Amino acid sequence: MDKHDFLGLSTQEPRHVVSFPASQSLHASNASVNSAISTGIPHLDEAIRPPSPEDVPGGNRDAEPNGIPCGHVTEIFGPPGAGKTSLALSTATSALRNGNKVIWIDTGSPLPKVRLANMLKKSLDTTSFDTPEELVKNLIYFHAKSLPHLLALLVRPPKSFPPDDARLLIIDSISALFPSYFPNPSELKSRLPQSGITDKAQIQWLMNRKWNVTSDLGNQLVKLAATHRIAVLLVNQTHTRIKGQPHATLCPVLAGGTWETSVYTRIVIFRDFLPEDEGDPGGVRFAEVMKRAGKTLSLRLDENIVPFRIEKDGLRGLHKTSPPIILPPVPAETALSANQRKRKVGEIADSQDEDSDEEYGWLEDDDAGLSDEG
Numbered sequence: 001m002d003k004h005d006f007l008g009l010s011t012q013e014p015r016h017v018v019s020f021p022a023s024q025s026l027h028a029s030n031a032s033v034n035s036a037i038s039t040g041i042p043h044l045d046e047a048i049r050p051p052s053p054e055d056v057p058g059g060n061r062d063a064e065p066n067g068i069p070c071g072h073v074t075e076i077f078g079p080p081g082a083g084k085t086s087l088a089l090s091t092a093t094s095a096l097r098n099g100n101k102v103i104w105i106d107t108g109s110p111l112p113k114v115r116l117a118n119m120l121k122k123s124l125d126t127t128s129f130d131t132p133e134e135l136v137k138n139l140i141y142f143h144a145k146s147l148p149h150l151l152a153l154l155v156r157p158p159k160s161f162p163p164d165d166a167r168l169l170i171i172d173s174i175s176a177l178f179p180s181y182f183p184n185p186s187e188l189k190s191r192l193p194q195s196g197i198t199d200k201a202q203i204q205w206l207m208n209r210k211w212n213v214t215s216d217l218g219n220q221l222v223k224l225a226a227t228h229r230i231a232v233l234l235v236n237q238t239h240t241r242i243k244g245q246p247h248a249t250l251c252p253v254l255a256g257g258t259w260e261t262s263v264y265t266r267i268v269i270f271r272d273f274l275p276e277d278e279g280d281p282g283g284v285r286f287a288e289v290m291k292r293a294g295k296t297l298s299l300r301l302d303e304n305i306v307p308f309r310i311e312k313d314g315l316r317g318l319h320k321t322s323p324p325i326i327l328p329p330v331p332a333e334t335a336l337s338a339n340q341r342k343r344k345v346g347e348i349a350d351s352q353d354e355d356s357d358e359e360y361g362w363l364e365d366d367d368a369g370l371s372d373e374g
Helices: 022-031 042-048 084-097 113-123 132-138 147-155 185-195 200-228 257-262 332-337 366-373
Strands: 002-004 073-077 101-106 139-143 166-172 231-236 238-241 249-252 265-271 285-292 305-311 314-317
Touching (some): 042 265, 042 285, 042 305, 042 314, 073 084, 073 200, 073 249, 084 101, 084 113, 084 166, 084 231, 084 265, 113 132, 132 139, 200 231, 200 257
Parallel strands (some): 002 139, 073 265, 166 231
Antiparallel strands (some): 238 249, 285 305
16 A cells, blocks of 8 residues: 655645636546446445436346446545445445555545455455455555645645546545634634734635635546546535524535535435344444435435445445335425525625534523523
8 A cells, every 4th residue: 555645745846727628527527427436335336326318128227337436526424433434445445356546535534454454355256366465555545634735635736646547536534624724603703803803805705715615625626536537435524404404404514506516426324223223233324325417316215225234344235124214205405495595695605504503503592591401
């Protein structure tokens, strides 16, 4: 496994940002449509693959491969411990087993080398002459110590990044470095009087800069995926939203208008504590495809939800027995537009998902109410 750091990035020659024509993006996208990387769960690979004209009675559904599409950005999000990194490791195992190069960028949690070795060992056929040690040599590992390091690698990469023969880029996690640099608006407003900043234009820029950085990052990842025909797999963390939602909902930390258009495929991973799983610390996980081929899907459709278990040497898909969620299907557009009003352009930044205290359902008098109940 090759391990790289960012030493020397400051010494590289400055380069201008090159525009990326839409026709070139479309050409690169079409060129990579017949290329995908398996997640290690066949039913999930099938759910990710977009429908095609061949999907008719008597047609050949195996004409196109299933899995994480190359040339596009795929996002995995879910609560802590749900299995996001495990799914990323399983996808990396599939790519390495096929002899492809994989780039892994971590932003805090180190790469689980032992688990990866176990997955590679199980994935090898008994007739294969390869060993996990030989396969892992195709893994290129980066550690991003801070958000500037990550942005420098992606926006102004070295000439050798990414390698021409790389097929998969994984970032675990893309959102972990943002909270320390971009506090929520309420905290930021409380700090402004101490800094002496009174100019409204500067205050508005400070309030919007998180979404500006998120937009630039999303655009750069799309360009990187399309130009190099590489599958970009992002692990995104979650926070709880109440405002604008029919009920408390886990949403990705990185979100917004431009980011939404950057994500081609979105998968949410969650756990449902079924009665038969009592006493089983592993339990059953569920992967739901929420966005496919750039289109948002209706939520809680059984055909888009795949159950699986996490084992020491890989992921194991399960047969569907009963739906994990009993709520009726809800169109995603309806859920996102609930209790929202139209606002002027000056009121919002690139995203309508700006953080606020109201997002978590807290009001000024809540603390007093809690103390009275005690």
